[in-house]
Amino acid sequence: MGTPEPTTVGGWLVQAEACDDGMPTSFDPGTIAALFDGNPAGVAVLDHHLRYTYVNPALERLNGLPASSHIGRVFAEVLPDLSGQAAVLRAVLADGKPREETVGGQTWALSPDDERFWRATYHRLEAGGAACGLMAIIVEITDIARQRAELEQARGHVTLLSTAAARIGTTLDLDTTCRELAAFVVPAFADVAAVDVFPPDVGHAVRRPDPGVLRLRRAALRGVGVLDEQVQRFGHPGEYVDFAADSAVARCLADNQPVLDDWAAPGRSALTAERITASRALGLREALVVPLTARGNPIGALSLVRAEGSPAFTDQDPAVAREIAVRAAVGLDHARRYDHEHSIARELQRSLLSEPYGPHPHVEVATRYLPADRDVLVGGDWFDVVPLRDGRHLKAMGDVMGHGVEAAVAMSHYRSMLRVLASEDLPPHQILERLDSMVERSGVDRAATCLLAVVDRFAGACEVASAGHLPPVFIDPGAAGARIVTVPVGPPLGAGFGGYATASVPCGPGTVLFMYTDGLVERRGEDIDVSVRRLSSLTLPLSGRLDDLLDEVLDRFGEEAEDDIAVLASRIREGPPVLRPPLG
Structure with missing residues (x-):
């Protein structure tokens, strides 16, 4: 062994022993123990081969091993589950720059934690200007990390x-x-x-x-x-x-x-x-x-x-x-x-839109109801067909203002009262006047528009009256377009003002009467008259079927609708009547 050389550890002068090649290998145990045995942090001193030369009692407790199990062994031999430390230790020994890092894993000490964490500080020890080892100071931070x-x-x-x-x-x-x-x-x-x-x-x-x-x-x-x-x-x-x-x-x-x-x-x-x-x-x-x-x-x-x-x-x-x-x-x-x-509301509206009676066998009727997007509440749109005496029939198209269950319930009131009045065989404008008065007395608090049409197949005419509703459309057989008929328009039902009038429109066999609610034509930012005029382009499909006509109408005009759409197409049958089984 060579002559001991003094070194400084934590500000204290410590005597180091030198090996045969002149490199200091260890320090005076008594001096080291006096300095660090009572330290609450774990302290270890390693030689220039990174072997333990001193371990204080705090580090013994942290590692779960006595000091004798450390001395003379390298880090990986003592704690094999904490890998990756050797490279850091060699770097500190080589360049002398202290390093601080967090280490995670397990030691031999019993612990309830699945993984423990330590904060370790390493700095190089020197003697006579030459590196003679390392000091490691370790503090457990498992609780802090948790x-x-x-x-x-x-x-x-x-x-x-x-x-x-x-x-x-x-x-x-x-x-x-x-x-x-x-x-x-x-x-x-x-x-x-x-x-x-x-x-x-x-x-x-x-x-x-x-x-x-x-x-x-x-x-x-x-x-x-x-x-x-x-x-x-x-x-x-x-x-x-x-x-x-x-x-x-x-x-x-x-x-x-x-x-x-x-x-x-x-x-x-x-x-x-x-x-x-x-x-x-x-x-x-x-x-x-x-x-x-x-x-x-x-x-x-x-x-x-x-x-x-x-x-x-x-x-x-x-x-x-x-x-x-x-x-x-x-x-x-x-x-x-x-x-x-x-x-x-859907179920109520669906039940109310079903035809209560089959129309007259000389009358062909097709209807469609197209709800708006699911995010839009159901509306109060409705239609009805009521057979009358002498082969005539009443067709109604209405729209209660508002949406939801209340609108559907109000619509049911309108339809029920209309059926009662239709049985009295009055002209359309008188039906609207009576209906307007009945609504005002009944307490129904939602106004509604309504278009009534009574078709007389023998007279070849259609009597029409409107309560704030959009005009009817007539499609004649073989015509290149449709007729949008302007009729006198009274106030919506429920206002109590009355003032309705009936207009007579030619409507011979084969002429299609087309009725609709505003959801079909009304578009945001566009004048309603412009929207309605587009319906003048309607013609009968090649099949001649009313169902195909309504399908084409909804395909053309229903895609951008922001409100529910109800449409009805009817015409007087030509030739012998076609008997249909009763509905229901």
């Missing part, structure tokens, strides 16, 4: 929740809202998401499920990457899915609480076990199900599934998922209430 990760996760959750309201519920369509919810949580919160809702009350017949089985309608299903196609085997959107009583979805809805499903739980029903087995075959590992509830009423459930490789659900995730579900449920509730009202 708190930081939790803080980042909380910030992520806040960001996630703050954007939920903007991205979920952008329309009043229930299925669209469900798809937005599924797209929002995948992949930000789950690898697969399913939204299942209770079937609506109106307009959807659902086969009764087996006892003990919960049947929901799958409204949305979303998976990340290839999972998006693979999970379709569990039920495409629009299909009904059955859940056993022991399934997470059924338990979630029964208790109105989030359920973190334990797929390893024994005693599962065959239906639930089969679904779990199929999920595991796709690499899915666990599911979190949260209820979708608004105003105390259950709407359905949101199922969140994570696959192998994704982090497991934490204790905070059910609360975050529940908050997302609460915010989404508000939009779903609005959509469901709209859909409920929309369905009632």
